[in-house]
Amino acid sequence: MIPSEDLVDQFRGVALQRLDRVEAAWAAVLSSVDDHAAVLIHREIHTLKGESRMVGFSDVNLVCHKLEDLLEVARARGYAVDEDFDLAVNMAFRFMAMLVRKKVGSQLRGIDLPGFVKQIEGILAETKPTPRGPQRATGPLLVRRAAPRVSIPMRAYLAPGAVDAFVEYAAARGARRDRLRVSWHAVRDLIGNQRAVIGAGQLAKHKSGALALARELGKQVDATFDVGTAEVTAEMLDAIDAAVLHLVRNAVDHGIEAPDERARVGKPPAGKIRVRCGMVAEWLELVIEDDGRGVSLAAVRERAVALGLVASDVVELGERWLDLVCQPGFTTRAEASDISGRGVGLDAVRAGIMEVGGTLTARTADGAGTAWTIRLPLPELTLQGHVFRVAFVPFPLVLDGSWKLCAAPVDGASVVDVALALGLVEESVGGPTHYLTNGTMTVAMLSDRAAATVQARRLVTVAAPSPYEVITLDTVEGLLVHPQHLGK
Amino acid sequence: MVWEPSLAIRDLDFEAAVELGPRALLRLGGNADSAICDPLAALLTGLHARLRAAGTRDVVVDIRTLEFMTASCFNTLVAWLALITELPPDERYRVQFESNIAIPWQRRSLQTLACFATDLVTVET
Structure with missing residues (x-):
């Protein structure tokens, strides 16, 4: 039976969300002991495998199956895997994402599925089953990590500086970036919004x-x-x-x-x-x-x-x-x-x-x-917005839902290049321009990708008239921009 | 060739540089650790914008002196390929990797990467 278009669309959206979660969880498992993340990876991939079969994405089903083999090996090794293995797993996530996005029934033009599966089998064949690290038992599903906190007024006082610290860290490179990352994470844990x-x-x-x-x-x-x-x-x-x-x-x-x-x-x-x-x-x-x-x-x-x-x-x-x-x-x-x-x-x-x-x-x-x-x-901890990836800006920029995409600026209206106005780029970069308006002003986002609607979680909230605050899109940190406050 | 100073990364032990032209060249060398991911992703996004604007059809990625690249960094190359494959067919550009057979990780990684878009990616040793 051919699945309905609605069902396939629904599968596509859910599958991509699953892959995002799995990718983030895989990074968490490799960087620290995180049993919850390990459980999530296996559960999500197994679910995706079943769902893909149901909607006729046999290619996704096949890659899921091979990925489960890889994940079993990783689990047996206590997730102490080398870079080649890590790369194979990551590429399997990306490969599946590409397969999920393709149109139903379309040819796998340019996509070498047998070749990719062969690469995974090669990794599996070369990976010895001997555990290199301790195998961990499944731990509790919720681990609450205690962190020192400061008072709410002090958080409001520190928030603008924290946002600047994030921008500096995200744009830095090399050893300076490592240093700033430590600082940013310390400040973030101290004053960032903790949800309950x-x-x-x-x-x-x-x-x-x-x-x-x-x-x-x-x-x-x-x-x-x-x-x-x-x-x-x-x-x-x-x-x-x-x-x-x-x-x-x-x-x-x-x-x-x-x-x-x-x-x-x-x-x-x-x-x-x-x-x-x-x-x-x-x-x-x-x-x-x-x-x-x-x-x-x-x-x-x-x-x-x-x-x-x-x-x-x-x-x-x-x-x-x-x-x-x-x-x-x-x-x-x-x-x-x-x-x-x-x-x-x-x-x-x-x-x-x-x-x-x-x-x-x-x-x-x-x-x-x-x-x-x-x-x-009730705090507005989550909001809908438009996300943009701007060339040379190493994090996503989000405008909240009060900004509406428009075809072109109104005649005579001044247009603000958001990334340039924020000082995130030194000169206006080329590429497709997306215009947004809040009814009183028009802004331009120069981004190669069309805006996507996202749900952003506010991480470090700054009181108006700050032009930006830090948000997270799943595990990716970025800036929520308030263009109406630029220059204030 | 036009030198594009903004399309470059110079880190302690990593370097990326771009030369634009009818056949653009991206050179990556050194060790691309996780700290390089975001700058590299930004560079590739910027490069993609420039290549599209210029109508370039071929890019050579020279990684012969790239000793090491983390999986997360390599993911930025995959994401770049995804950007290219999402373009209309007549706007896509081809990517040719020039690799070093003496560096083991490059062989398997690039072979796997080519599986994403065999019509766009070639690997030379």
Whole structure:
């Protein structure tokens, strides 16, 4: 059966993505111990082999099969392979990419598939099966590497310099390049965006923690966690994690009453705690609410007056209660326990949320419970854009999706050569010109290849009006250019 | 021949130079380690642009003094070939490698490279 054109197109796109991932993973396996990458390589190639058979790309299937032979040898050698072997594997990736791109049913004009397979068989025949390195067992699929980090304000301060460091490194050569690479990587690891995904899995531990604490305190709690999935920064995840920890513990310890007390006021014996987290427009909203006794505003007022935070003639605190209970060291408890009462929790929650640009609000009702609402701006960590490879510029340049390709500049409009304006080339190079406009200005990208739409991940974000920031396209680092800020 | 100073790389132990003309010449010599990859890729992209603009049909790549080239660096040559094969047939140019039989890696690598485009690539020793 001949596969449909749609199916083939879909295969082509997925296969090229697989090959990109495999190529990056192969480099990672050779440069360091990376069991995750090793697993990924074998899995992806095997999947590609099956998919290619399904859509009738028998040539890709054949090269996959030979490549699997090569990869088996590499695995047996603990990935301690020589340059010839490395080259054969890399060329197999590229060869497959070329086969994937060719039109269905077209002749393999100029492509010598039997010759290529013969070359791989030659490498396999010459490669002795004796392992030269230790064979590694499959390791964990996720390895979290700790790296020192600096505060968010310090990152914002360092970011413009970091982007310049990237440009200098990428354009340097020889020993200078090696030196600058070390510097760039150190800065990148220190201030680059670290992504995290928040979901039910991250917060589930707080539910079991709440139930355990309730049992310890002789209370009954019915906890519900309704958590959506969102991409956030690692700092945001840390702040959310800390907030849920403190606010849920507070709800169990301070808010939810003991069963007999609840019975006296006509409530069911089990207190309810509900945690909701999800996207609301451009925000991530986290709500933690309980049906407990609520915050005693009288007790807060009394403590605030005693500490001199509120004048004694103030009768109603109004909205000020929230600010007071978030003061460092503020507590209405006479004694601190091992659970709470040191007046640290809410202070830490608010500080952590504010540090990542969020807000903390709350409403409480005497005898009816408290609801805490945290809103965090969702970071734009991933964006769609147009990627260009410009002659003499050793990294890709990306313009975000607000720039639209246009056939030619509007009559009389000045046109900016982006690479030249950024100082990435000394003179305007020849070649095909691609024009883009954002409605108010037109820019030119001189690139031999037509623009491709890509998904870029922001690595080092710089506040406006910086003309550029560092992004990654899979594993390749490049610049996201903001032409509207050139010259500012 | 016109000397193109911008189409050149001079590193500690690697050198690349281009002479443009009806039959362009790209000389690569020394050791092309991974630090050379990006500059070499940029040079090849630039060379491709110049060759297209000039309508050149033949390029000689002289690697007789290229002692060593990493796989990642060699990949830039593969990517360059891919650029050529993506051109309309009447705009493609041929690439002739002049290799050194005394350097073992060149033989197999170039034979494999030629499999990508037998109609465009020839290897001379």
